[in-house]
Amino acid sequence: MQSEEMRLDGNAAAGVLRDLFTVDTTAAEATCGGCGKVGPIGALFEYGHEMGVVLRCTSCETPVLRIVRTDVAMYVDFSGLRLLRVSQ
Amino acid sequence: MSRLEWRVATVVGVRDETPRTRSLVLNVPGWAGHRAGQHVDVRLVAEDGYEAQRSYSIASAPENESVELTVERLDDGEVSSYLCDVLGPGDGLELRGPIGGYFVWDISSDGPLLLVGGGSGIVPLMSMLRHRARSDAAVRSRVPTVLLYSARTAEELIYKEELEKLANGNDSLMVCITLTRDAPAEWRGLRGRVDRAMLEMVSATVSGRPNVFVCGPTPFTEAVATLLVELGHEPSRIRTERFGPTG
Amino acid sequence: MSDTPFIARGFHRRRPEASANRLPPGQYETRDFPVLSAGPTPRTPLSQWDFTINDPTGRSIRWSWDELMALPHESPTVDIHCVTKWSKFGTRWEGISLDTMIAAARDASLAIPSYVLAFSDGDYSTNLPAADITGGKAWIAFGYDGAPLAPEHGGPARLLVPHLYFWKSAKWVRGLRFIDRDVPGFWEQLGYHNRGDPWKEQRYQGDP
Numbered sequence: 001m002q003s004e005e006m007r008l009d010g011n012a013a014a015g016v017l018r019d020l021f022t023v024d025t026t027a028a029e030a031t032c033g034g035c036g037k038v039g040p041i042g043a044l045f046e047y048g049h050e051m052g053v054v055l056r057c058t059s060c061e062t063p064v065l066r067i068v069r070t071d072v073a074m075y076v077d078f079s080g081l082r083l084l085r086v087s088q
Numbered sequence: 089m090s091r092l093e094w095r096v097a098t099v100v101g102v103r104d105e106t107p108r109t110r111s112l113v114l115n116v117p118g119w120a121g122h123r124a125g126q127h128v129d130v131r132l133v134a135e136d137g138y139e140a141q142r143s144y145s146i147a148s149a150p151e152n153e154s155v156e157l158t159v160e161r162l163d164d165g166e167v168s169s170y171l172c173d174v175l176g177p178g179d180g181l182e183l184r185g186p187i188g189g190y191f192v193w194d195i196s197s198d199g200p201l202l203l204v205g206g207g208s209g210i211v212p213l214m215s216m217l218r219h220r221a222r223s224d225a226a227v228r229s230r231v232p233t234v235l236l237y238s239a240r241t242a243e244e245l246i247y248k249e250e251l252e253k254l255a256n257g258n259d260s261l262m263v264c265i266t267l268t269r270d271a272p273a274e275w276r277g278l279r280g281r282v283d284r285a286m287l288e289m290v291s292a293t294v295s296g297r298p299n300v301f302v303c304g305p306t307p308f309t310e311a312v313a314t315l316l317v318e319l320g321h322e323p324s325r326i327r328t329e330r331f332g333p334t335g
Numbered sequence: 336m337s338d339t340p341f342i343a344r345g346f347h348r349r350r351p352e353a354s355a356n357r358l359p360p361g362q363y364e365t366r367d368f369p370v371l372s373a374g375p376t377p378r379t380p381l382s383q384w385d386f387t388i389n390d391p392t393g394r395s396i397r398w399s400w401d402e403l404m405a406l407p408h409e410s411p412t413v414d415i416h417c418v419t420k421w422s423k424f425g426t427r428w429e430g431i432s433l434d435t436m437i438a439a440a441r442d443a444s445l446a447i448p449s450y451v452l453a454f455s456d457g458d459y460s461t462n463l464p465a466a467d468i469t470g471g472k473a474w475i476a477f478g479y480d481g482a483p484l485a486p487e488h489g490g491p492a493r494l495l496v497p498h499l500y501f502w503k504s505a506k507w508v509r510g511l512r513f514i515d516r517d518v519p520g521f522w523e524q525l526g527y528h529n530r531g532d533p534w535k536e537q538r539y540q541g542d543p
Binding site for chain 3 (some may be wrong): 094096132133134135136137138139140164166170174175179180181182
């Protein structure tokens, strides 16, 4: 089975994201730092499986958000996320 | 207190929907309600400390008193086989939620609704249909809805009787079921995998610019979403949720 | 987080095999070969594939696919251990020992300092101490279980460093960059350990 058949989407990261942000962010609009594509976090491709969360742009595959939770800390790499717009 | 808390729900009932799926009826203390389409995270901890965690879509309507999950037993699925075969009424089940804000639908989202589900992808869509059914006819008539549900065989159809009842009793709801592997001789529904022609047919039945929700295994969900865009649905009106293989 | 977790009645992990002394701490045995990927499967055609070793001075040495295949092959059988807690015993591989390739790099006057960053197609990378890929401990593997290495498992070629957690065995590997100072790779940037010895349970940064 290829990686693409096993990828999920940002909905699968909703629980982890909910531990980081005080509101749900899967409907928030993310601007990809690689190509500028804008779309909801929930629609990003999710890889990473049990290692962590890797949310990639559906256009250019840049990792927009990467999250790992260890026993003592949560590591979040935002470097591929240029902008996040969360509706109030 | 903004983190979602883990809570221990009590199983008040179980219901075998098909040979491979079971619904769990849960009483969740402190439950603040949910929106149709959301899910919960379930956490199982063994005596030796071994821990497993999975996400399950909520099957029940937000108006329901109890929270219902429908679980498919996957081959070698250590969590799904526990939930389907071992967990019983009176047992505790640790969960947190509701989770999700993208793949959600409320009756207040006026306008037509197109739901496409593959296998256990029907579960969050059922929450949406059950939520819709709680509104009166006048409201429902403003939300004409089509469900296209793909299952392998008739035995694997989850919520079969309830879907028939909803479709027959309802003005503006059409339920289309396709069986992809094996259909009984008397089967009068659709046959074969969801393809462009089938999607074209259901799209034609839903007038206007529907909100679209597609849920199921990744290959199914992506193929359907791509076809729907090709058929002219606006990408921003299509929301997808991919179910993974883990059990 | 509560101090006393709720114990689910009657729940236990899938039964492990009785091979306890081959299992590093915290692991369980699997007979499957789970696929974990951080991104889509790359598809570099062999005609465009190459493997490069770079050193800090900018010197490099490169092999095409055919040149790699011409190097002596080995057939290691090893146990592998994933940081997500599964271990798989007796996996059979075919590959080129990294000792062969590093010897060629030395012959080409490359400097071999203390650390190395393995890089792959896609954006994957992983760092390791150079000492962990020499002395018969590492291979470029292109065959698994008697067949060419499948793409989802890292084919056409992956790094194989079985004495460390398996995220160090970079799939779709395209080269090694020898570096003076340790630089964290893809997962190491996110908290995973710079070395990753399963027998010392070096899963995360800060683990001894």
